[in-house]
Amino acid sequence: MPAVSDCINMLDSETKAVETPEDHAEELRLWLRLLTCTTLIEGEVRGRLRQRFDVTLPRFDLMAQLDKAPDGMTLSDVSKRMMVSNGNVTGLVERLVESGHLDRRTSETDRRVQVIRLTKLGRAEFRRMAAEHETWIADLFADLTPKDVRELMRLLAKTKASAQKSAGRRRP
Amino acid sequence: MPAVSDCINMLDSETKAVETPEDHAEELRLWLRLLTCTTLIEGEVRGRLRQRFDVTLPRFDLMAQLDKAPDGMTLSDVSKRMMVSNGNVTGLVERLVESGHLDRRTSETDRRVQVIRLTKLGRAEFRRMAAEHETWIADLFADLTPKDVRELMRLLAKTKASAQKSAGRRRP
DNA sequence: CCGAATTGCTTTAAGCCTAAAATGTTTCCC
């Protein structure tokens, strides 16, 4: 219950109360736990991909994006989807074209645009890796009940929306 | 409800049913959403740290670990806590010693061990950054109710335990 | 004791990643 003096402060604030020096320790702990979970799982997946298939996680992620887009994607599309910088994608694609997993061609209608696709080899290898990858994920989350999974999905969707809104406030 | 043939299969499996080619699509979607949330927030924090304080996220994370350990930590401790490789810490520490934020000395009792601490400057700068950092996190999670936060904490704790168990099965 | 593991850290080689600047292309609009 805010004190009267706080209510006065709240008036000249925009959307959120100024509030007395509040701690937000809970949110901080939540963020650290979220980060820990992701780092843990990501490290495990990275290691398994390397050991079983001698492939890096970024390469796998890029191929996963392309597997869902049979007609190919532009580098910008990939960059947005993967939430990484443009320059990053350039190098990643370079190496995957080199190894024969990707096909890259300049768009006929817009010469700025590069369209990339999985090659036959790339698709076959990705499918093989993805099948096993799915079992790893299932195993990593094995102790969660279906209800836990649903609830986490819901709360993470809410988290994502909240974070996007906050990021948008800063970068409109 | 598993079919009879599945139950037979379940008998010769260890802890978890073999089950017919199961899809696990829900767990996969959960993992991708978890990753998206983390990437989104991490990117936002990284950008703000750079713009406001001209500091990188890994440097900030390292300083955060040391702020909680007034008597210092060994590089191994830091490596475990941050869940990054040893070699990574070596370089990170090198740069932070160089910039005057960290103090590094060899342990008196075990000459293999390097103990690092925040310098006065390092601690002061970290505290300044951490205060603002906490408000960013609060803002990014602003749409979650206290109940949401509690529930997420609980489910992520369960997720972490599940993933650790799974990782441990592979690397005992 | 003393050699064999183990431990703590660093080095190496390769790749990932970002922000910012640069380059070439297209679109917009006057």
Added chain:
DNA sequence: GGGAAACATTTTAGGCTTAAAGCAATTCGG
């Protein structure tokens, strides 16, 4: 049409990250 703005990508410079190999120092077992 012609210049300005917007766009897609690449380049650049620097830092982060990992796995694996290497080097000391310590501990352990006989």
